[in-house]
Amino acid sequence: MKYNLFERKIATSWEEAEKKLLKSTDLDGERIDEDYKKAFPYDYNPEIHFIYKGELTGPYRIEKDFSLYFYNDREQVELRYRFLGEGEILEGDNIKQVPSPSPFHNWNGEEWVYDIELERKYLNGKIQITEREMEVTQAQITSRKSLGMYIASLEAKVSELLKRHSDLCYELSETYKGE
Numbered sequence: 001m002k003y004n005l006f007e008r009k010i011a012t013s014w015e016e017a018e019k020k021l022l023k024s025t026d027l028d029g030e031r032i033d034e035d036y037k038k039a040f041p042y043d044y045n046p047e048i049h050f051i052y053k054g055e056l057t058g059p060y061r062i063e064k065d066f067s068l069y070f071y072n073d074r075e076q077v078e079l080r081y082r083f084l085g086e087g088e089i090l091e092g093d094n095i096k097q098v099p100s101p102s103p104f105h106n107w108n109g110e111e112w113v114y115d116i117e118l119e120r121k122y123l124n125g126k127i128q129i130t131e132r133e134m135e136v137t138q139a140q141i142t143s144r145k146s147l148g149m150y151i152a153s154l155e156a157k158v159s160e161l162l163k164r165h166s167d168l169c170y171e172l173s174e175t176y177k178g179e
């Protein structure tokens with residue numbers, strides 16, 4: 001895509017055009033019509049030359065007709081103006097975001113790779129949390145029994161925690177199969 005520089009003075013040479021500040025300026029109505037042709041050393045083509053208002057963003061180059069050419073994503077990567085981030089690939093001329101299939105995958109620059117150690121750390125953390133919950137619940141049961149109280153909901157919670165602990169240990173053992 002091309003954007004016109006629309007400087008108030010004509011650049012008489014290519015070198016001078018490159019030295020100019022690359023920013024757009026608002027032009028009043030008369031200048032856009034008849035006086036417009038006096039402002040630029042090339043033929044006006046409304047398809048590629050128009051007023052660009054606002055900040056110029058992204059890398060670009062100055063064309064021979066003094067218009068700006070903004071690089072697409074592929075060109076920016078190839079010219080090292082931009083680098084692909086985690087989960088980004090080039091698809092055609094655009095950058096595409098590839099979502100991670102699970103939290104246990106790492107990006108290797110081209111694709112998501114399953115990291116079994118991440119899953120094992122996650123499962124070990126969940127097992128430790130469950131064990132702490134069981135200790136706290138067991139301490140509550142013991143203290144209440146010493147006071148002569150019995151609460152059935154705490155016994156049910158212990159059963160639930162034991163089942164969760166068993167399931168997590170089984171999941172963890174499955175990650176070690178085949179090694």
